[in-house]
Amino acid sequence: MDRERLVVVGNGMAGCRAVEEILRRDPGRYEIAVFGAEPRVNYNRIMLSPVLAGEKAFADIVLNDEAWYRDNGIGLHAGRAVRALDLERRVVRAEGGLEVPYDRLILATGSDPVRLPLPGGDLRGVVTFRDLDDVEAMVAAADRGGRAVVIGGGLLGLEAAYGLARRGMAVTVVHLMDVLMERQLDSAAGFLLQQALRERGVDVELKAQSTAILGEDGRVAGLALADGRVLPCELLVMAVGIRPNAALARQAGLRVNRGVVVDDAMRTSDPFVHAVGECAEHRGVAYGLVAPIFDMCRTLADVLTDEPDAAYEGSLVSTRLKVSGVDVFSAGRFSGGEGCEDVVFRDAGRGVYKRLVLEGGRLAGAVLFGDAADGPWYVELMRSGADVSELRETLIFGQAATEALGGERPSSAVAAMADTAEICGCNGVCKGEIVRAATAGGHVTLEAVRAHTKASASCGSCTPLVEKLLALTLGDDFQAETGPRPVCGCTRLAHEEVRRRILAEELKSIPHLMQALEWSTPDGCSSCRPALNYYLLCAWPGEYADDAQSRFVNERAHANIQKDGTFSVVPRMWGGVTSARELRAIADVADKFAIPAVKVTGGQRIDLLGVRKEDLPAVWADLGAAGLVSGHAYGKALRTVKTCVGSEWCRFGTQDSTGLGIRIEKFTWGAWTPAKVKMAVSGCPRNCAEATCKDIGVICVDSGYEIHVAGAAGLHIKGTEVLTRVATEDDALELVVAVLQLYREEGFYLERIYKWIARAGLEAVRRRVVDDPQGRRALYDRFAHAQTFAQTDPWAERAGGGHAGEFAPIAPPELMAAE
Amino acid sequence: MTIASAITEDAAWIDVGALDDIPRRGARRVHTPAGVVALFRTGDDRLFALKDQCPHKLGPLADGIVCGHAVACPLHNWLIDLETGRPLGADAGKGSTPTVPVAMEAGRVFISAAR
Numbered sequence: 001m002d003r004e005r006l007v008v009v010g011n012g013m014a015g016c017r018a019v020e021e022i023l024r025r026d027p028g029r030y031e032i033a034v035f036g037a038e039p040r041v042n043y044n045r046i047m048l049s050p051v052l053a054g055e056k057a058f059a060d061i062v063l064n065d066e067a068w069y070r071d072n073g074i075g076l077h078a079g080r081a082v083r084a085l086d087l088e089r090r091v092v093r094a095e096g097g098l099e100v101p102y103d104r105l106i107l108a109t110g111s112d113p114v115r116l117p118l119p120g121g122d123l124r125g126v127v128t129f130r131d132l133d134d135v136e137a138m139v140a141a142a143d144r145g146g147r148a149v150v151i152g153g154g155l156l157g158l159e160a161a162y163g164l165a166r167r168g169m170a171v172t173v174v175h176l177m178d179v180l181m182e183r184q185l186d187s188a189a190g191f192l193l194q195q196a197l198r199e200r201g202v203d204v205e206l207k208a209q210s211t212a213i214l215g216e217d218g219r220v221a222g223l224a225l226a227d228g229r230v231l232p233c234e235l236l237v238m239a240v241g242i243r244p245n246a247a248l249a250r251q252a253g254l255r256v257n258r259g260v261v262v263d264d265a266m267r268t269s270d271p272f273v274h275a276v277g278e279c280a281e282h283r284g285v286a287y288g289l290v291a292p293i294f295d296m297c298r299t300l301a302d303v304l305t306d307e308p309d310a311a312y313e314g315s316l317v318s319t320r321l322k323v324s325g326v327d328v329f330s331a332g333r334f335s336g337g338e339g340c341e342d343v344v345f346r347d348a349g350r351g352v353y354k355r356l357v358l359e360g361g362r363l364a365g366a367v368l369f370g371d372a373a374d375g376p377w378y379v380e381l382m383r384s385g386a387d388v389s390e391l392r393e394t395l396i397f398g399q400a401a402t403e404a405l406g407g408e409r410p411s412s413a414v415a416a417m418a419d420t421a422e423i424c425g426c427n428g429v430c431k432g433e434i435v436r437a438a439t440a441g442g443h444v445t446l447e448a449v450r451a452h453t454k455a456s457a458s459c460g461s462c463t464p465l466v467e468k469l470l471a472l473t474l475g476d477d478f479q480a481e482t483g484p485r486p487v488c489g490c491t492r493l494a495h496e497e498v499r500r501r502i503l504a505e506e507l508k509s510i511p512h513l514m515q516a517l518e519w520s521t522p523d524g525c526s527s528c529r530p531a532l533n534y535y536l537l538c539a540w541p542g543e544y545a546d547d548a549q550s551r552f553v554n555e556r557a558h559a560n561i562q563k564d565g566t567f568s569v570v571p572r573m574w575g576g577v578t579s580a581r582e583l584r585a586i587a588d589v590a591d592k593f594a595i596p597a598v599k600v601t602g603g604q605r606i607d608l609l610g611v612r613k614e615d616l617p618a619v620w621a622d623l624g625a626a627g628l629v630s631g632h633a634y635g636k637a638l639r640t641v642k643t644c645v646g647s648e649w650c651r652f653g654t655q656d657s658t659g660l661g662i663r664i665e666k667f668t669w670g671a672w673t674p675a676k677v678k679m680a681v682s683g684c685p686r687n688c689a690e691a692t693c694k695d696i697g698v699i700c701v702d703s704g705y706e707i708h709v710a711g712a713a714g715l716h717i718k719g720t721e722v723l724t725r726v727a728t729e730d731d732a733l734e735l736v737v738a739v740l741q742l743y744r745e746e747g748f749y750l751e752r753i754y755k756w757i758a759r760a761g762l763e764a765v766r767r768r769v770v771d772d773p774q775g776r777r778a779l780y781d782r783f784a785h786a787q788t789f790a791q792t793d794p795w796a797e798r799a800g801g802g803h804a805g806e807f808a809p810i811a812p813p814e815l816m817a818a819e
Numbered sequence: 820m821t822i823a824s825a826i827t828e829d830a831a832w833i834d835v836g837a838l839d840d841i842p843r844r845g846a847r848r849v850h851t852p853a854g855v856v857a858l859f860r861t862g863d864d865r866l867f868a869l870k871d872q873c874p875h876k877l878g879p880l881a882d883g884i885v886c887g888h889a890v891a892c893p894l895h896n897w898l899i900d901l902e903t904g905r906p907l908g909a910d911a912g913k914g915s916t917p918t919v920p921v922a923m924e925a926g927r928v929f930i931s932a933a934r
Contacts, residue, residue: 027912071874071914427909454909523844523862526884526891526898549844553882553893561893565879613882805840809848810858812835 003031006304007092007100009082009248010108011036013045014277014293016064018106021301023072029305032074033100035092038131039079041065045131046290049322052135052163085252087270104272104304107249107260111242111278111288116151120213125220126236129160138237142167146234149173149223151210153180155319157239158197162323164235165201172203172231174210174223184319184330189353189369196326196351205231244279244286259286264311266300276300283314292317298420318379320372329372332365332382333357340364345396354396361389374398376422384416414468423469424462429455434466438473445479446470451489487749488527490519495531495748502539510536510547524550531749534636537672538744541786548806554634557806558794559616562609567616569608570633571623572669575643575661575681576604585626589619603640603678605631616807620795629793632669636750638740639678641665642690646683646700655700657683660729664698664736670790671783674747674756677740692720695753696736701725705732709739710754710762718754721762724770738769738776741783832922832929838866841928846881846890849930856919856930857881859901861888867901868921868930874899874906874914 006022008015011034019032036042047061069076077094084093091101113128115121127137141148142164150161153175165171173180179190180197194204209226213236222232244259255261255269259281266274266282276296278288287293292315302310318331334357345354352370356363356378362385366378377399381388388395394402417423419432433453443449446467450456456463470478484494491498498517507513510532514524524532529550536544548556559567571586586606590598597609611619620630633639641664644650646657661681668679680691681698690713691697697708697720704727708720723739726732739753742765747756757765769776797803833851841847841860848871849856857871857880865888871881878894888901898907904916920931 067877067914452909457909521887523886525886526896529884529886549842549885552884557882561879561882563876563894565877565882805842805847809850809855810836810840812833812849 003029004103005101006030006032006104006106007102008032008034008106008108009085009092010034010106010110010277010279011038011042011076011078012108012110012277013042013063013290014110014279014297015106015108016042017294017297018108018276018300019072019074020064021297022304025301025305025307027072030104032072033077034069034074035077035080035082035094037079037081038133040132041069041076041078043132046322048129048132048135049159049163051132052129052138052160053166053324054163055166055324058132082248085248085254085273087252087254087273090272102272105274106300107268107273107275107279108277109245109248109279111286112245113238114241114243115238116210116240118210118213120215120220121238123213123215123220123236124218125234126213126238129156129237129239130242138164138235139167141235142169144234145169147172147232148235148237149231149233150237150239151223152237152239152241153177153204153206154183154239154241155181155321157237158193158202159322160237160239161202162197162200162326164237169235170203171201172205172233173197174205174208174225174231176207176209178206180204180206181319181321181328181330184334184367185328185369186334186355186367188355189328189330189367192351192353192369193321193326193328197323200323200326242278242288244281246279249273249275249279257281257284264299264313265303266296266312267303274300274303282312285314287315287317289317289319291315295420316379316383318375320375327368327370327372329368329375330366331375331379332363333359334365334367343392343396356396358388358392361387363388363395380417380421383418383421386416414465414472423465424453424455424457427454427457429453431469434469435473438470438478444470444474444477447486447489487531488525490521490524490528491517493517498532499535499539499746502535508536508540508544510550526552530555530636534672534674534749538786542789548803555636557613557616558630558634558798559611559613560634564610565613566610567613568633569611569616569619569623570601570605570631571628572631572665573605573640574665575641575658577643577658577662578606582626582628585623585628589622592622593619595619601633601640603633604642605633605640607633613807614809617798617801617804621799624793624796624799629669630795635672636675637673637677638665638668638671639676641668642678642680642694644681644683644688646681650683652686653683653700654702655683655705655729657681657689657698657700660698660700660705660732661689663729664733667733667737667787668740668783670792671740671744671787672790673740673744675750675752677743677753679736693717694720696739698732698736704728707732707735707739709765710757712752712754716754721757723762723766734776734780735769737783738779739765741779741786742769744783744786745779831931833931835928835930838864838923838926838928841866844885846883846885848879848881851930857890858921858928858930859885859890861885861901866921866923866928868919869899869901869904870917870919872916873897874904874916875910880916 042064044061044063050056080094082092082094091099093099113130127134148164148169148171150157150173153173161171161173179187180193211226212224214222220236222230224230246256246260249260250256260268260275260279262275262280262282266276268275277293295315296312299310299312321328340357340359343356355367357365363381391402417431421431423431434455437443437449437452443452456466486492487495507516533547533550554560559569593615595608599607601607641661643658643661647653677695679696680689680694682689682691683700691699693711693713699706706725707723709723711720712718743753835849844862846857846859855871857869859867871879873892875897876894878892880890882893883890889898891898897910900907904918906913922929
């Protein structure tokens with residue numbers, strides 16, 4: 001049977017999201033063809049601002065690459081504009097006369113930027129900010145430097161201005177109104193925003209009316225204002241708004257106001273033609289933000305897969321400005337009025353301003369500046385229309401505070417969330433999916449729901465929310481993890497229990513362990529195998545035979561895999577100290593193997609990126625000849641000991657921080673640990689080596705050494721805590737090593753030191769490594785013993801021909817001959 | 820499949836090496852005229868061959884961790900069924916990786932060069 005033919009006009013975010021939603025519901029239903037006017041694959045238009053700012057590359061914002069169209073059997077006509085619709089014959093006619101018939105047609109033609117009808121608008125150097133071509137034009141202009149003027153102080157204009165400033169231009173924003181982003185911000189937030197932009201090199205002219213664009217030799221030279229001033233510039237960006245692109249629909253005779261008029265089923269005035277996205281007008285509103293567009297696409301997909309009750313009822317719009325370091329969020333109504341009351345919070349020190357508008361016990365609007373983390377939570381409260389009068393006291397402090405102080409309240413906030421509310425930002429999992437997995441799917445534990453939906457499977461910060469949601473959905477059926485969390489889905493045992501039994505039952509191989517501990521899978525999974533391999537290695541140094549196949553590729557290949565399957569190579573530089581000879585060897589290797597990128601790392605060493613896996617042993621052989629060894633930048637292992645120059649050179653240095661750092665690194669390199677370990681030694685409290693955000697840090701002081709632990713500067717940021725102070729370098733080394741060994745023995749796999757100490761308690765750790773000299777010495781000795789097996793340079797082994805199968809492909813004789 | 824007959828009748832089978840060239844619960848790559856193939860050997864000594872590309876972001880599957888009859892892609896941990904080339908678990912239904920016919924005979928490994 002022939003499938004129904006679905007034609008989509010518009011290959012932007014709306015068109016593609018609509019297709020994705022349809023495929024998700026019923027992949028076989030339609031034969032799909034997509035027309036796009038831009039000659040490229042579909043990309044995330046809202047991320048053009050970070051591309052302009054140089055914070056992302058185009059490749060990072062591609063949503064669907066060519067393979068996606070191919071794999072889903074979608075015919076893509078990129079760079080081919082549709083010229084006409086024949087509603088009578090149900091055919092679209094494209095550039096070059098191509099005619100494609102449809103059973104269902106989706107218009108997703110988006111919008112066009114508004115160009116002000118100013119004299120000089122056609123000069124070279126006058127651009128809008130809408131698509132990748134605009135961004136490329138702006139980047140090219142920025143590369144020549146000079147001055148830019150952006151007309152429009154709304155979301156888009158400010159993002160353009162920020163991006164150009166980041167690229168080194170002197171930027172002025174010209175805005176007609178007296179408040180920036182006046183549709184989203186009140187004057188207080190607008191003022192803070194203006195200040196923040198000035199700090200980032202963007203000047204703002206408010207209440208400024210543009211009258212003419214001035215030119216020289218056909219190129220823009222400045223902008224004339226109504227008050228007589230002229231702002232000289234070499235680039236002028238018009239970012240004053242967008243207009244739905246409804247030309248095709250209008251020409252075909254469909255009903256069009258500002259946009260293509262659609263009903264709640266996203267249907268136009270022709271029952272076989274639908275419209276979504278910025279080209280559509282629904283209940284008198286044409287949206288220009290991504291969230292409502294995605295809402296429309298979901299409804300449309302329901303409609304086109306025969307979901308009779310599907311209806312789009314409009315969206316609550318929220319806005320977030322994408323300017324790094326400036327957190328601005330706005331949703332709902334913020335200009336109070338009759339019957340409204342405001343709750344305002346300010347923190348001058350942190351530059352935070354928050355304002356909530358309450359109306360009849362419900363949240364009607366929110367403006368957040370400086371700390372917008374709770375924006376999505378406020379939106380959910382608005383969307384659900386939940387009664388928040390009882391939360392009034394704590395509401396402004398955000399979700400965490402409200403839940404901590406409000407006892408039973410939080411569940412009502414979870415209950416209030418819409419099914420489409422995103423719970424897991426990393427994996428894009430919404431509430432409805434989790435609820436379905438729990439109810440229809442019968443997954444009643446956090447672990448099972450995580451495995452099934454990926455919710456909380458990446459950074460894990462939404463875990464409490466997922467648990468709350470499961471408790472709410474399943475009631476007594478929710479199997480909360482009363483004990484500690486199991487290692488993975490292959491066992492019910494927790495990390496602690498597994499480690500205990502490895503020692504108690506003298507388990508010395510993975511198969512032995514899996515048998516004894518009744519693993520539920522034949523050979524584990526990619527979560528438990530690396531953990532078990534580490535636990536066994538740590539428990540039985542010199543006895544346990546490391547299982548390469550239970551290690552992640554980085555630790556197997558002793559290099560870091562990159563997105564294109566090549567690897568990066570980071571040689572060790574003891575304490576961050578190198579020499580002309582080492583640098584020369586690195587330079588020679590980069591030349592010889594045509595290594596495309598050489599980068600300085602945060603850990604005071606050099607990263608060679610883009611090395612082919614086959615080349616790794618030869619690269620290491622050359623590096624090894626100059627005395628360079630593996631830096632373990634790829635491992636759950638000791639990474640670097642960062643140092644400052646200390647008393648050797650620095651006029652403030654109190655101790656030989658470089659020497660101590662090198663000594664620590666020479667003693668601890670090669671050690672495998674539960675997660676990566678980064679250390680640093682600073683020569684004085686000015687702390688140039690940034691030791692107070694490391695797993696273990698040493699700060700030298702006049703009277704000796706402060707030993708710091710449990711810092712973090714990655715997914716989480718946390719300053720270290722002082723474990724103790726000691727008088728001599730020997731004492732400092734012994735303490736650092738004792739902490740490291742205790743962590744090796746008791747940390748859970750992938751648990752960084754700061755998390756381990758949060759779980760074990762700083763006091764408990766202190767009792768064992770500070771207050772108990774014998775225990776400390778025993779830890780030190782166990783570490784030293786393990787190191788006798790660990791300190792073999794893995795690069796030298798492999799450069800000498802070891803483990804060749806890991807690096808070289810199989811070379812079949814027949815194929816060799818054929819080549 | 821009994822491979823002996825297939826090998827003699829169909830010249831498209833290529834002898835790529837010995838079973839022991841591939842580590843148990845591991846993989847090796849083979850460069851063929853039709854592209855790079857990942858050869859997997861599971862814990863129970865079954866053999867599988869797939870195009871060396873994850874359906875997600877083209878990650879090199881031969882570098883993944885092999886568990887059961889599946890491999891975890893080294894880039895983003897998608898779990899790919901070695902039997903079908905299709906993602907398992909939460910990523911089920913999102914594309915697939917082409918499989919390559921593979922066979923073993925007298926300790927030698929053969930793949931079909933037809934594709």
